[in-house]
Amino acid sequence: MTEIAGRWPRPSGRGKQVNIKRGICVPAAAVISGDCHRPAVWSGVVQVRYRYRLYPSSGQQKALARAFGCARVVFNDCLHVRDEAHANGEKISDTEVQRRVITLAKVTPERAWLAEVASVALVQACQDARRAYKNWFDSLGGRRKGPRIRHPKPRRKRGRQSIRLTRNGFSLRGGRLYVAKVGQIKVQWSRDLPSVPSSVTVIREPDGRYYASFVVERLATPLPACHREVGIDLGLASLVVTSDGETVANPRFYRAAQRRLKRAQRVLSRRRKGSANRDRARHRVAVVHRKVRDARLDHAHKVALRLVRDNQAVYAEDLCVSGLARTRLAKSVADAGWSRLMRCIEEKAARYGRTFARIGRFEPTSQVCSACGVKDGPKPLAVRTWTCAACGTVHDRDVNAARNILAAGRADSLNACGTGVRPPLTAAAGAEAGTHRSAA
Numbered sequence: 001m002t003e004i005a006g007r008w009p010r011p012s013g014r015g016k017q018v019n020i021k022r023g024i025c026v027p028a029a030a031v032i033s034g035d036c037h038r039p040a041v042w043s044g045v046v047q048v049r050y051r052y053r054l055y056p057s058s059g060q061q062k063a064l065a066r067a068f069g070c071a072r073v074v075f076n077d078c079l080h081v082r083d084e085a086h087a088n089g090e091k092i093s094d095t096e097v098q099r100r101v102i103t104l105a106k107v108t109p110e111r112a113w114l115a116e117v118a119s120v121a122l123v124q125a126c127q128d129a130r131r132a133y134k135n136w137f138d139s140l141g142g143r144r145k146g147p148r149i150r151h152p153k154p155r156r157k158r159g160r161q162s163i164r165l166t167r168n169g170f171s172l173r174g175g176r177l178y179v180a181k182v183g184q185i186k187v188q189w190s191r192d193l194p195s196v197p198s199s200v201t202v203i204r205e206p207d208g209r210y211y212a213s214f215v216v217e218r219l220a221t222p223l224p225a226c227h228r229e230v231g232i233d234l235g236l237a238s239l240v241v242t243s244d245g246e247t248v249a250n251p252r253f254y255r256a257a258q259r260r261l262k263r264a265q266r267v268l269s270r271r272r273k274g275s276a277n278r279d280r281a282r283h284r285v286a287v288v289h290r291k292v293r294d295a296r297l298d299h300a301h302k303v304a305l306r307l308v309r310d311n312q313a314v315y316a317e318d319l320c321v322s323g324l325a326r327t328r329l330a331k332s333v334a335d336a337g338w339s340r341l342m343r344c345i346e347e348k349a350a351r352y353g354r355t356f357a358r359i360g361r362f363e364p365t366s367q368v369c370s371a372c373g374v375k376d377g378p379k380p381l382a383v384r385t386w387t388c389a390a391c392g393t394v395h396d397r398d399v400n401a402a403r404n405i406l407a408a409g410r411a412d413s414l415n416a417c418g419t420g421v422r423p424p425l426t427a428a429a430g431a432e433a434g435t436h437r438s439a440a
Ligand SMILES: [Zn+2]
Pocket: 369, 370, 371, 372, 373, 374, 388, 389, 390, 391, 392, 393
C-alpha cells in the first residue's frame, strides 16, 4: 500500500483539505478550500479542555461537598418546575424558573442553605438543566439531529459530582485555583494553560479524586500536508482495521480487570451498609474502574494521534453504538470505547489541520466488493474472508469494509465541493480498490 501512496502525484499547492458538509461530518478547524465555491476559512483556534488534579484541604472538601449538593438540588428542582409547567400546559420562561428555584427557594426554611454556596454554581446548574430540557424537547419535536434524547435524569448523590463556574466564580491566584466560597485550592499544574480559561468545572470522582477541568482556546498547529487518506473500520476482534490493511489490536481493558473488579465488588457487597468498611470497599471498586478508564483513554489518544499524523484525511463509519450496546455484545462494545476513540480522532484532526469525516450509517460497507463494486449480499459476522462472485477477489471482511469507507468518504468530499477538487487522487489511485465507486 505504501507503493500506491508513493505514486500519488504531488499536490498543486491548493485544495488539499476539503470542507465536508454532509450528515454529521466534522471538518477540521483549519479549513482551506481549493476550487470550492465556499469562501476559504481559516479558524486556527480550537476549544479544548485541560484537566488538572486538585488537592483541596479538608475544610475545602466540605465546602465543595456543600456546593455539589446545592447544585444538584437546584438542577433537580429545575427539572421538577419545568415538568410541572409542561404537565399543566403552562409556558415558563428561563428567568422565572431560575427565580423560583434559586431566589425564592433561598428564603424558604427548607432551602435556606442554598445561600451558603456561591450563586454562580447554582445559576450554572440552572443553565445545565435548561440545556438538558431543551435538548430533550428539540429531540421530541424533531428539531435536533442525531439520536433520540431522553428526558433528563435527576442528578444523584452517588458517583461523580461537579459544579460549573464561569469567570465571576473563580480565578487563578498565586498558582492556586480560587473558587468562590470555597477558597484557594492547591492545583497540580501538570502542564501550562495555553490561554485564560473561560470556565471551570470542579469535579469529584467516585474514587475521591478532585479535578479542575478548564475550557481554553488553543491555536491549531497544522502538520505539514501529507497525501495519504485512510478509511477505518472499528470492530471488536481488532479495534481498528485501516484500508491499508493495518490493524490495531483491541486491548479489552475491562476484560483484563474483571477479576480484580469482581473481587472488589464481592467485598463491597458483604460490608454492612453505612459502615466505614463499606466506604473503603466502595473506594476500591471506584479505583479499579478509574484505572480501566484511564488505560482506555490513553490508548485511544495514542491510536488517534497515529491515524491523524499519518493521514491527511481519516474516514470512519458513523456507528450506532447505543443500538449495539443493547445487544449481548454490550460489555465488549462498551469496553472497546469506539465513541471515545472517534472523538479523539476528531479533536486531533481539528488540532493538526487534518480532515475527519463520518460516513452515513446506511452504506453497506461489508456487503459490497471494494474491487468491483458488486453488492454481494449480507454476511454473518463469523465470515472473516470471502471471495467476490463477480471478480474473484478474495477479501478480508474488515479491510474490505475500511476500503469501502474510504471510497465513500472520498465521494462525500467530492460531492461537498463539486467535482474537480481533487481529481488527481481518484485518477492516480485507479489501481486501488474501491475508487470506482467514488467515480460512479
Ligand atoms: Zn468484486
